[in-house]
Amino acid sequence: AQLDTLxxxxxxxxxxxxxxxxxxxxxxxxxxxxYAGSLANxxxxxxxxxxxxxxxxxxxxxxxxxFYGSQTGTAEDYxxxxxxxxxxxxxxxxxxxxxxxxDYENLDTFPEDKVAMFVLATYGEGEPxxxxxxxxxFISSEDVSFSEGASAEDKPLSNLKYVTFGLGNNTYExxxxxxxxxxxxxxxxxxxxxxxxxxxxxxxxxxxxDFLAWKExxxxxxxxxxxxxxxxxxxxxxxxxxxxxxxxxxxxxxxxGEPNKNHLEGKQKGPFNAHNPYIAPIAESKELxxxxxxxxxxxxxxxxxxxxSYTTGDHIAxxxxxxxxxxxxxxxxLGLKEKRHTVxxxxxxxxxxxxxxxxPTTYDAAVRYHMEICAPVSRQFVSQLAxxxxxxxxxAEMAKIGSDKDYFQDExxxxxxxxxxxxxxxxxxxxxxxxxxSLFMEGLHKIQPxxxxxxxxxxxxxxxxxxxxxxxxxxxxxxxNVVKGVTTNYLLALKQKQHGDPHPDPHGLDxxxxxxxxxxxxxxxxxxxxxxxxxxxxxxxxxxxxxxxxTGVAPFRGFVQERAExxxxxxxxxxxxxxxxxxxxxxxxxxxxxxxQYKQDMGDAFFIDxxxxxxxxKKVYVQHRMKDFAKExxxxxxxxxxxxxxxxxANMAREVNTVLAQIISEQRGVPExxxxxxxxxxxxxxxxxxxxx
Ligand code: FAD
Numbered sequence: 001a002q003l004d005t006l007x008x009x010x011x012x013x014x015x016x017x018x019x020x021x022x023x024x025x026x027x028x029x030x031x032x033x034x035y036a037g038s039l040a041n042x043x044x045x046x047x048x049x050x051x052x053x054x055x056x057x058x059x060x061x062x063x064x065x066x067f068y069g070s071q072t073g074t075a076e077d078y079x080x081x082x083x084x085x086x087x088x089x090x091x092x093x094x095x096x097x098x099x100x101x102x103d104y105e106n107l108d109t110f111p112e113d114k115v116a117m118f119v120l121a122t123y124g125e126g127e128p129x130x131x132x133x134x135x136x137x138f139i140s141s142e143d144v145s146f147s148e149g150a151s152a153e154d155k156p157l158s159n160l161k162y163v164t165f166g167l168g169n170n171t172y173e174x175x176x177x178x179x180x181x182x183x184x185x186x187x188x189x190x191x192x193x194x195x196x197x198x199x200x201x202x203x204x205x206x207x208x209x210d211f212l213a214w215k216e217x218x219x220x221x222x223x224x225x226x227x228x229x230x231x232x233x234x235x236x237x238x239x240x241x242x243x244x245x246x247x248x249x250x251x252x253x254x255x256x257g258e259p260n261k262n263h264l265e266g267k268q269k270g271p272f273n274a275h276n277p278y279i280a281p282i283a284e285s286k287e288l289x290x291x292x293x294x295x296x297x298x299x300x301x302x303x304x305x306x307x308x309s310y311t312t313g314d315h316i317a318x319x320x321x322x323x324x325x326x327x328x329x330x331x332x333x334l335g336l337k338e339k340r341h342t343v344x345x346x347x348x349x350x351x352x353x354x355x356x357x358x359x360p361t362t363y364d365a366a367v368r369y370h371m372e373i374c375a376p377v378s379r380q381f382v383s384q385l386a387x388x389x390x391x392x393x394x395x396a397e398m399a400k401i402g403s404d405k406d407y408f409q410d411e412x413x414x415x416x417x418x419x420x421x422x423x424x425x426x427x428x429x430x431x432x433x434x435x436x437x438s439l440f441m442e443g444l445h446k447i448q449p450x451x452x453x454x455x456x457x458x459x460x461x462x463x464x465x466x467x468x469x470x471x472x473x474x475x476x477x478x479x480x481n482v483v484k485g486v487t488t489n490y491l492l493a494l495k496q497k498q499h500g501d502p503h504p505d506p507h508g509l510d511x512x513x514x515x516x517x518x519x520x521x522x523x524x525x526x527x528x529x530x531x532x533x534x535x536x537x538x539x540x541x542x543x544x545x546x547x548x549x550x551t552g553v554a555p556f557r558g559f560v561q562e563r564a565e566x567x568x569x570x571x572x573x574x575x576x577x578x579x580x581x582x583x584x585x586x587x588x589x590x591x592x593x594x595x596x597q598y599k600q601d602m603g604d605a606f607f608i609d610x611x612x613x614x615x616x617x618k619k620v621y622v623q624h625r626m627k628d629f630a631k632e633x634x635x636x637x638x639x640x641x642x643x644x645x646x647x648x649x650a651n652m653a654r655e656v657n658t659v660l661a662q663i664i665s666e667q668r669g670v671p672e673x674x675x676x677x678x679x680x681x682x683x684x685x686x687x688x689x690x691x692x693x
Contacts, residue, residue: 457561
C-alpha cells in the first residue's frame, strides 16, 4: 500500500519524536534556549551543548556547580547568587546549571575535590519543578544505576559532596518535600552533605531571610571541608556590557524587546512555549467589577492558528512589559536616561554564563522587557550595590541596610520600595552612575511570565482562552508607595486601548503596549499555555464541589461552562456545587448573570452559594458558608465527589481544608483527626485538588 501524505506526516512526526527522546532534546537546544543563536553569545552558545556535567566542569575549570530546579525563576536566582558569592568571597570556580540540561548517570565519578549545590523549589503538591522532573525520576528510582554499573547498595556517590537549599511554602502540606527527598536519596547513595540543609519559606514571607541566615554557616562548613580561604569580596562581573556607538538601535539585528531570534526576524514560529511566546490577539476584554476604585478584567485571548491548545483547568502565562513610568525612573536614577536607546552588546565573561536576554539590545529594551525592576528589593543586593554609592554617607547607609535585618525591614521592605525608588530616596535624586549595568543583570530577576487559571472550557471554546484577573493595586497603610502590579496594569492598559482610549494610561503608568517595533499593535499580548493537573473528573456524572472566592473562581467558570454545555448536549451531569465569595453583591459578584444562565442550562444539577464578606455586621467567608451546607457536602463526598479549591494559598485554602475535615468528622461522628486523615487520603487519590497562589 502506498503511503498518503497524512501517513508520511505521522511517520515523520514519530521519527522526530523518537530522535528527540533518545537525544534528550540535545538537537532541540536552539529551540529550547532562546539565546543560543544570538549574536553576542559567542562561546557560551557552543558550550551549552554537552549534557555531561563533569566534562563541562573540566573544560571550563570549575570546581563548584550550582544546580537549580526552578519554576518561576527564584531558585535560579538564588543559585546564581550562591555561584557569585562562592567565587567572589572564596575563590571557588563556580557555574550554575539548569537541571534539565544535564544527564546524571556519571555523578558516581564526581571528584572529591569538587562540590555540587542543589537549589530546589518544590512545586504544587510536593512535585519537582518542570525542569527537575527527569533528574528527580533518576535520583529517586529504586534501581538507579550509574555509568560504572554501581547500584544503590554500593554507595556510588560516596565521593560526592553536596549542599542543599530548598524553596517551599509552609501552607502546602508537602513543605519543601523536593529538597528533602533529594537529600534523602543522595544520602542513600552515599553522598555527604556539607552544612545544614537550608529551607526557605515563601508562606511565611521569609524566603530571603531564611536564605541569608542559612548561607553563612554553610559557607563556614564548606570552607573547612574544602580548605578554602575567605578573601575580601570584590565585584566580579559575569557579563561584559559594551556600548556600541557604531550600531543603530533601528537596525535589524538589534533586539528591541523581541523575546528571541524568531521574533526578531519578524516571523512568529511555533512551537510556542515557556521560551517562545505567541503574540496573541485579545479578541475581547471587559471590566467585571461595578466599582470605580478596583478592577477585575475578563479577557478573551485568541489562540486560533497558533497550534497552542488547552484543556479546561490549564493555565495561561502572560509575558509582561514594565510600566514606562518605572522604566524612566530606573534609567534616570542610574544616569542612563540620555543613553536609553544606545545599543549595548552583552557577552558572558565565562563559558558557562547564560545571557538573561538576547543581545545586542538597548538599555531601554533590556529594562522594559526583561528585568524585574518593580519587585521588592533584596537585602543582599543592597549590600552589593553599597560599594557603588554616589558618596560615603550613602555608602554607609547602604551597608547598614544590607547588614541589619530589622533596619532593612523598617527602611526598605515595609515601605514597598522597588530598587529605583530606594536609590532615589537614599540619594535624594543624585544619580548612581558608578553601578555597572552588569550588576543589575545579575542581581535582579529576569522578568517572569505571570500565570492565570484559564476561566473558559476547551469544550465550549477551544480557540479562545478566557482569563479573569484582578488588577493589583496594593496600598499598605503608612507606606509611601502603592504597589501597582506589573502584569495586571499592563492588561488594564490593553483593555483601555481596546475600548477606544487612544492613550491608555492606568494610574499614569504609561505602558509601551504596541511592543517592540510595534509588533504587538492591534491589541496583542505575548502568552504561552501551561498544562495543569487541575482537572474535572472525566465522567461528567460524578459530583463536584468547588470553592473559589474572588478570582479563585476563574477555573470554576470553565468547569461550570463545560458541564452546562454537556447538560445542553443531553449528557447526564452530576451535582455541581460552587462556593463563591466576594465583598458585596452590587460590587464584585463576578459573572452573576452567567451563573443564572448555567442554572437554566443545568437545572438542579448546578448550585451556587455566595459569601458576601462586607454586607452584614460580621465578615462571612466561603469556609463559613461551607459549614451551613455540611450535610449536603458530606453526602456528595460519600457519593465520591471531587473537591476543588482555588485562590489564596496563604489563608483561604488552608482554612477550607480544616473546615472540610471538621465537616466530615461531625457528619460521620468520627474524631477530627480521622476527618483530617480522610481529607489527606482524598488529596493522595486526587479527589481533593488545589490550584492556589
Ligand atoms: P506583581 O507586579 O507581580 O506584584 C504582585 C504582588 O507582589 C503585589 O501585589 C505585592 O504584594 C508584591 N510586590 C510587588 N512589588 C512589590 C514591592 N516593590 N514591594 C512590596 N511588595 C511588592 N491571578 C488572577 O487574578 N487570576 C487568576 O486566575 C490567577 N491564576 C493564577 C494561577 C497560578 C498557577 C498562579 C501561580 C497565579 C495566579 N494568579 C492569578 C496570580 C497572577 O499570576 C499574578 O501574580 C497577579 O496577577 C499579580 O501579577 P502582577 O504582575 O500584576 O503583580
